[in-house]
Amino acid sequence: MSKTVLTIDDSRTMREMLNHALVQAGYTVLQAVDGVEGLEVLQAQGADVVITDINMPRLDGFGVIEGVRADPNHRATPILVLTTESDAAKKERARAAGATGWIVKPFNPVKLVEAVRRVAA
Numbered sequence: 001m002s003k004t005v006l007t008i009d010d011s012r013t014m015r016e017m018l019n020h021a022l023v024q025a026g027y028t029v030l031q032a033v034d035g036v037e038g039l040e041v042l043q044a045q046g047a048d049v050v051i052t053d054i055n056m057p058r059l060d061g062f063g064v065i066e067g068v069r070a071d072p073n074h075r076a077t078p079i080l081v082l083t084t085e086s087d088a089a090k091k092e093r094a095r096a097a098g099a100t101g102w103i104v105k106p107f108n109p110v111k112l113v114e115a116v117r118r119v120a121a
Contacts (some may be wrong), residue, residue, distance in 0.1 A: 004028040006047035009082070011055040014105070016101060018082070021109035028036065029106050033057025039067045042074060049120050050074075051103075054083040054090065055096035062097055069098040074096060078119035082107060 005027045005066060007018040019029045030045055032038035040041045042050065050068060054061035061081055068074045078100040085091075087106050094102060100119050 002026055002028050002047065003048040004030060005040060005049045005051060005116060005120075006030045006045075007030065008032045008035060008050065008052040008061075010053065010065075014053070014082075017107075017109075018112075021107075021112055022108075024040070025113040025116075027116065033083055035061065035067070035108050038064050041106040042068065043071070046073075046075065049116050050079045051076055051082050051116070052079060054081060054094070056084050059103055062093060064092060065097040068069065080115055082112075 005022050007015055009015050010033055014096045015031050022029045030041050032041045052061045052064045063103050065079055067085045068077055068079055080101045080103055081099050082103045091102050101115055
């Protein structure tokens, strides 16, 4: 059975690149354009892994991480942060909120799929 990955990013291009890399690797992909929609999709459909951007309108990636961790059904769902940010303080904040990993954009599709495989195992 294929695993489901929820990608949350306000960039359509980034969502398309993630979708392409993950579908090629055999994953089912759900998409959301911001954190609010991301949490709604997770609630409605669930996911094995969440990939979120940090800088988004309505609800940023930190809010997404906190929202996922606050939900008893998704407390253990792995969360990968995919962002242009490489700031150590932001990484620490994401880790403290419950992020599983951090990937800097632009991402390498092979490394991204490896990271998803690792956390989804």
